[in-house]
Amino acid sequence: MLPYLRPRPPRSRTRRIKAALLASAVSVCLIAASAPSPATPLGVGDRLFPHLGNPGYDVESYDLAFSYPGTNDKPLAAVTTIKAITSAPLDRINLDYAHGTVASVEVNGARAAFTSAGEDLVVTPAEPVPAGSWLRIVVHHTSDPVTAANQDGGWVRTKDGLAMANQADAAHLVFPCNDHPSDKAMFTIHVTAPNGYTAVANGLPEGAERTRRSTTWTYRTRHPMATELAQVSIGRSAVLHRAGPHGLPVRDVVPSKDRQTLEPWLKKTPDQIAWMEGKVGPYPFETYGLLMAEAQTGFELETQTLSLFERKLFTESTYPKWYIESIMVHELSHQWFGDSVSPRTWSDLWLNEGHATWYEALYAEEKAHKPMEARMKAAYKxxxxxxxxxxxxxxxxxxxxxxxISIFRPNVYDGAALALYALRQEIGRPAFERLERTWVSVHRDGDASTADFVHLASAVAARDLSGFFKAWLYDEKTPPMPGHPDWKSEAPQARKGA
Incomplete structure (x- = not known):
């Protein structure tokens, strides 16, 4: 994510990684399974979002089906099918879901009872599900695009339809899910809309079935995806195709009336992908492109394989071209940092935004002669x-x-990029560039933590960097910048009410 006006491991290894995070929460689930108790919201213990995610199972795939009524102020009929593997015996299953109406739930082919608790949908299957079992949950529900008073994300109503913006914890406002980036899964997405509309979603198209009144589009991902990165665009849109590096399919979704106006920007993407590949290695997914929406979101968003942008950034902006291009690279670089390698917890967000800001700034330095050092000195101040x-x-x-979304502050953008600059100063450019390539290769299609990054950086540098990272990532005061002892950081002003 970039605020507007700014600021593989194998699946089996992913489950082992998650085990430590889920251990305490799973014990709660086991207690709940041993005796009846009131339905309560559960979570995986995320420090920033305590009730986000759910213990006891690992989602393998989502199948989402939405039926758009032809207007973006009414709920969509929807069916969500979740396939998962249980990691604990469950007589109740918690799903993250809010801001919709549930009509029915089935678990492994049998009707199940359900209720709500906080922002959880709590399902009681007809028979308890043992540990290590396949779990198939089918939920018939609505998906409401009308923003609730306390809603922060989910569906975005555009001038001619809908798009999604689910970061950080809003996917469950759209569909039932295990809404935490540590549980990535494959997605199949079906969208039915009246003829005259076009629907596009993450991944590659699997076909379209047209009837006299409507068309159903199907898309499927080829790599696992976090729920917060799901994207569905419904509108009177044009889908533009071009070839990227190595024949990569690049598709862009724009308002039909703007295709010629936006083309000078869209044609820059293949070269930007090639530039990123030169820095960190092969593009990690099956396709890429830009979704330019006529909507006011306040940010741009790295939804997997189809990044969301406000149309007005390209048509009404007073920013210079080099700056807008650097924003494009910011969201593109997230496909490696944040999408392919997802954060283990939301406290690891700096790994996403710090790296995206880093490559945004590096692109500006190399392509527009905007010195990285000057930007980092200002950030240090x-x-x-x-x-x-x-x-x-x-x-x-x-x-x-x-x-x-208030966790998306300057400290995880330029503040985190500043820590990466300090790391490059500390270990040297060759080691830093080797670390970056190794990081996205080792953790491709998985999730990773700050501790993982510290461990890998220490291995690449052949020395213990834990003290360095503790100061740069966790201390209240900014440590001295290696190579720039003259840089000073201004004392913070006292906060009101402090």
């Missing part, structure tokens, strides 16, 4: 204030009620 307001890069402050 503000760093102590950012830490005071938002926490250190790897320990961001918890979001305020009703402001879930």
């Amino acid at each position: 503000a760093s102590d204030s950012w830490r005071a307001a938002g926490g250190p890069p790897a320990a961001p402050r918890t979001p305020k009620p009703g402001q879930k």
